[in-house]
Amino acid sequence: MYHSFENCKQHLLDIEAIDYFFAEKITEKYLSQDSDNHRVSQLFHVFLALQYYLRQGHTCLPLNDIAETVLWQDQDNLETTGFKFASLAVLSSALDTLDIENNENSVLVLENQSLYLRRYWQFENDVAHCLLQKMQHKCLNASENASEIENLKKTIKQLFPTAQQNDEIDWQQVAVSNAIGRNLNIICGGPGTGKTYTVARLLVMLQAAHRLKGADVQLNIQMAAPTGKAAQRLTESIVGAKMQLLSQNVDFSLLTSIPEEAKTLHRLLGYRPRSLDYRFNENNPLDCDVLLVDEVSMIDIAMMSRVLRALNPDACLILLGDADQLPSVETGNLIADLANKNHQGYDQASAQQIQQISGQSVPVNNASSTCNHSHITFLLKTHRFKGEIARLAKAVINRQANTSWQLLESYTFVPTSSADVIKFAGEINHFMPTIKDACLLSACQNYYKKIARCLEVESAFAILNAFRILCATRAGSLGVEQVNLIIEQQLARNNAAIRIGRHYHGRPIMVVENDYRSGLFNGDVGIVWSDTQGRLQACFENANGIKKVSLARLPKVETVYAMTIHKTQGSEFSHVLLMLPEQDNKILSPELIYTGITRAKKQVSILAAKHVWYQALNKKLPRHSGLAMKLAKII
Numbered sequence: 001m002y003h004s005f006e007n008c009k010q011h012l013l014d015i016e017a018i019d020y021f022f023a024e025k026i027t028e029k030y031l032s033q034d035s036d037n038h039r040v041s042q043l044f045h046v047f048l049a050l051q052y053y054l055r056q057g058h059t060c061l062p063l064n065d066i067a068e069t070v071l072w073q074d075q076d077n078l079e080t081t082g083f084k085f086a087s088l089a090v091l092s093s094a095l096d097t098l099d100i101e102n103n104e105n106s107v108l109v110l111e112n113q114s115l116y117l118r119r120y121w122q123f124e125n126d127v128a129h130c131l132l133q134k135m136q137h138k139c140l141n142a143s144e145n146a147s148e149i150e151n152l153k154k155t156i157k158q159l160f161p162t163a164q165q166n167d168e169i170d171w172q173q174v175a176v177s178n179a180i181g182r183n184l185n186i187i188c189g190g191p192g193t194g195k196t197y198t199v200a201r202l203l204v205m206l207q208a209a210h211r212l213k214g215a216d217v218q219l220n221i222q223m224a225a226p227t228g229k230a231a232q233r234l235t236e237s238i239v240g241a242k243m244q245l246l247s248q249n250v251d252f253s254l255l256t257s258i259p260e261e262a263k264t265l266h267r268l269l270g271y272r273p274r275s276l277d278y279r280f281n282e283n284n285p286l287d288c289d290v291l292l293v294d295e296v297s298m299i300d301i302a303m304m305s306r307v308l309r310a311l312n313p314d315a316c317l318i319l320l321g322d323a324d325q326l327p328s329v330e331t332g333n334l335i336a337d338l339a340n341k342n343h344q345g346y347d348q349a350s351a352q353q354i355q356q357i358s359g360q361s362v363p364v365n366n367a368s369s370t371c372n373h374s375h376i377t378f379l380l381k382t383h384r385f386k387g388e389i390a391r392l393a394k395a396v397i398n399r400q401a402n403t404s405w406q407l408l409e410s411y412t413f414v415p416t417s418s419a420d421v422i423k424f425a426g427e428i429n430h431f432m433p434t435i436k437d438a439c440l441l442s443a444c445q446n447y448y449k450k451i452a453r454c455l456e457v458e459s460a461f462a463i464l465n466a467f468r469i470l471c472a473t474r475a476g477s478l479g480v481e482q483v484n485l486i487i488e489q490q491l492a493r494n495n496a497a498i499r500i501g502r503h504y505h506g507r508p509i510m511v512v513e514n515d516y517r518s519g520l521f522n523g524d525v526g527i528v529w530s531d532t533q534g535r536l537q538a539c540f541e542n543a544n545g546i547k548k549v550s551l552a553r554l555p556k557v558e559t560v561y562a563m564t565i566h567k568t569q570g571s572e573f574s575h576v577l578l579m580l581p582e583q584d585n586k587i588l589s590p591e592l593i594y595t596g597i598t599r600a601k602k603q604v605s606i607l608a609a610k611h612v613w614y615q616a617l618n619k620k621l622p623r624h625s626g627l628a629m630k631l632a633k634i635i
């Protein structure tokens with residue numbers, strides 16, 4: 001075997017120190033000195049693979065994923081690199097000899113032929129247990145609840161005054177009428193399908209139903225999202241939806257009972273910087289009857305387990321998300337595990353309740369309770385963008401490489417001379433990577449050089465929020481670091497105040513760590529701006545206007561003309577310039593490109609070569625977890 005990490009890395013591509021030292025420690029813990037060499041080697045590499053899988057966001061290592069395969073191989077060096085795993089039977093029996101089964105002290109858990117670290121297994125179990133409890137529900141019944149149903153029918157008509165023109169099911173009304181009597185509601189949909197529009201109405205409906213039961217106190221509703229940016233967007237959308245409902249003459253007291261401020265999940269749970277624990281937990285639950293959580297795709301399994309533990313068993317949980325978005329950067333694949341896209345229809349009682357309140361007839365599933373999807377509604381109609389961006393996003397997420405490339409090609413701009421200026425003219429623009437410098441120059445001319453010239457920082461934010469360059473990677477010639485450098489160099493040619501790598505007036509910055517002291521969080525975007533005396537300070541937008549922070553108190557930040565697609569989850573811009581690497585990269589996937597495209601509200605410009613586009617769209621990168629099976633009560 002290997003005598004050091006360096007020696008291991010020479011043989012195995014992609015291995016990191018953490019994988020090696022983890023495998024070494026676990027091998028020492030579980031195997032004695034006199035164990036059979038072949039067995040030790042197989043198990044050492046299984047442990048290496050477990051940590052390697054965890055690093056990529058899987059919660060477990062399914063043994064059949066690695067059995068009889070070669071991992072960590074260098075394609076140019078097939079003879080001397082990589083490791084071949086034994087058959088599933090050999091791997092299973094090697095693990096059976098360890099003292100894992102029914103041993104609560106074991107850090108490893110083997111379940112359904114998947115190997116876990118105990119903490120992730122526990123998180124999955126906690127989440128599955130809490131959600132299964134919340135799936136129990138009591139539907140309204142036509143004979144017992146006739147007057148309640150009549151009243152709710154009137155309320156839903158007020159909430160959705162314009163009836164659909166055709167026979168299509170109105171899934172927004174389905175979600176709202178389905179929520180009565182449920183402690184778990186999952187609403188999924190792509191960007192602009194009206195998740196927040198729907199949930200604002202759903203919350204009003206819950207308050208109305210609560211009042212009809214004779215309650216004299218309103219439901220205590222809380223709203224949260226995984227990042228500061230996402231919480232801010234949720235706040236803005238809910239405020240907008242409430243204004244709309246006010247103009248529709250919806251009962252004012254019902255509207256005032258809906259909160260306006262969404263918090264980050266960390267703040268909701270009472271994060272304590274110097275403690276591993278949060279203020280709210282199973283022993284000190286949140287004072288909340290209804291918890292709405294947005295952008296669930298960004299939440300990792302550990303955070304979800306904390307949220308569920310802090311929620312009273314009879315509190316109602318509403319989860320919003322897009323099952324096609326990238327999963328969390330941490331561990332887990334929550335929204336995909338929770339909301340199976342292959343919806344099997346609603347159970348009879350739910351379908352009846354939906355029909356009685358909203359008049360919508362939904363497919364009924366009479367099958368066993370193991371695939372009961374009645375708590376999930378998919379919103380299918382896009383209300384924000386209709387045209388080409390939606391068509392492109394759909395083709396990408398459906399892995400239609402030909403269709404999406406043909407669409408892009410119909411918008412390809414080829415300059416006729418080197419002096420030809422690149423125009424971002426249409427809803428979609430496509431460029432080949434050979435003209436990346438001209439593209440970046442155009443981004444400076446059209447947007448970024450205007451930032452420092454603004455008279456007010458508010459106008460500078462308007463420009464910054466209108467346009468953003470998104471890259472797939474940090475490193476490489478089309479990675480965030482290089483693109484930011486090129487932009488700064490181009491801007492510096494006409495602006496002597498710009499000093500690369502330092503603060504300057506008009507520098508857009510992104511916070512890259514959580515800092516509770518200054519109230520700034522990972523992902524917050526600001527602009528360095530001169531005050532009236534010419535002193536530089538950092539400005540951040542918040543619900544009350546502009547928050548100013550002295551540079552001395554600023555947590556770690558980076559320049560953010562360009563940012564990674566991962567970091568933009570939960571954000572939107574009028575125009576996005578999406579730059580893919582010149583060669584295929586393992587990070588590229590349909591989900592990544594879909595997430596990038598759907599950040600654009602009005603215009604998307606894409607710089608990509610054909611071979612990279614095809615390679616990315618032909619990839620399938622499933623995240624392994626046992627949660628979906630546990631929720632279907634298969635384990």
Ligand SMILES: Nc1ncnc2c1ncn2[C@@H]1O[C@H](COP(=O)(O)OP(=O)(O)OP(=O)(O)O)[C@@H](O)[C@H]1O
Pocket residue numbers: 172189190191192193194195196197198237383384
């Ligand atoms: N049924 C509807 N009738 C009219 N307008 C609608 C309807 N549903 C949604 N909209 C409008 O479509 C836009 C997008 O809705 P909303 O913000 O709720 O979508 P979303 O799914 O939450 O989007 P994202 O995930 O991108 O934030 C909003 O302007 C909203 O007012």
